[in-house]
Amino acid sequence: xxxxxxxxxxxxxxxxxxxxxxxxxxxxxxxxxxxxxxxxxxxxxxxxxxxxxxxxxxxxxxxxxxxxxxxxxxxxxxxxxxxxxxxxxxxxxxxxxxxxxxxxxxxxxxxxxxxxxxxxxxxxxxxxxxxxxxxxxxxxxxxxxxxxxxxxxxxxxxxxxxxxxxxxxxxxxxxxxxxxxxxxxxxxxxxxxxxxxxxxxxxxxxxxxxx
Numbered sequence: 001x002x003x004x005x006x007x008x009x010x011x012x013x014x015x016x017x018x019x020x021x022x023x024x025x026x027x028x029x030x031x032x033x034x035x036x037x038x039x040x041x042x043x044x045x046x047x048x049x050x051x052x053x054x055x056x057x058x059x060x061x062x063x064x065x066x067x068x069x070x071x072x073x074x075x076x077x078x079x080x081x082x083x084x085x086x087x088x089x090x091x092x093x094x095x096x097x098x099x100x101x102x103x104x105x106x107x108x109x110x111x112x113x114x115x116x117x118x119x120x121x122x123x124x125x126x127x128x129x130x131x132x133x134x135x136x137x138x139x140x141x142x143x144x145x146x147x148x149x150x151x152x153x154x155x156x157x158x159x160x161x162x163x164x165x166x167x168x169x170x171x172x173x174x175x176x177x178x179x180x181x182x183x184x185x186x187x188x189x190x191x192x193x194x195x196x197x198x199x200x201x202x203x204x205x206x207x208x209x210x211x
Contacts, residue, residue: 051208055079075110077200095131116152121145139170
């Protein structure tokens with residue numbers, strides 16, 4: 001009888017220890033989808049763009065300019081149309097972006113210039129754009145018009161304008177996924193060599209293709 005009791009007594013502590021170890025071991029549940037690492041968001045891409053604007057005068061004052069041959073032309077420097085190209089660079093996930101563009105801005109014909117003399121300049125712009133909603137954005141920044149030149153009347157066209165930094169304010173509305181309706185106001189002036197400042201501020205309205 002002693003032989004039967006001894007093996008049972010030895011087996012019982014071993015069973016109790018195994019049961020205690022099983023209860024003490026933590027259960028490993030499968031991780032939930034929320035606990036899994038979320039994939040990193042793709043960075044916003046640089047967006048190339050190109051556009052055209054019809055521009056008009058803000059000030060009614062015309063400037064008078066003397067050609068090298070002594071003839072005089074008179075007209076407004078606010079322009080007639082502008083074409084530009086550049087790109088937008090994302091700055092913040094909230095939609096803030098930086099737009100850098102270069103273009104060409106041409107005025108209407110000057111009176112007294114034989115019907116062909118006009119001013120051209122190459123504007124460089126840097127503007128920040130902030131979205132108010134999915135379609136509407138507001139923008140603002142700076143502009144500098146390089147190489148303001150009179151042209152179109154041969155070698156007798158006047159020269160002698162010094163560009164000054166300008167202020168740009170704009171609004172943009174998304175008509176289609178890749179087409180924007182852009183409006184703007186530009187406060188711009190030129191300095192005549194040896195003379196007073198010439199008003200060249202203008203409003204503009206046009207379309208911009210962006211990808």
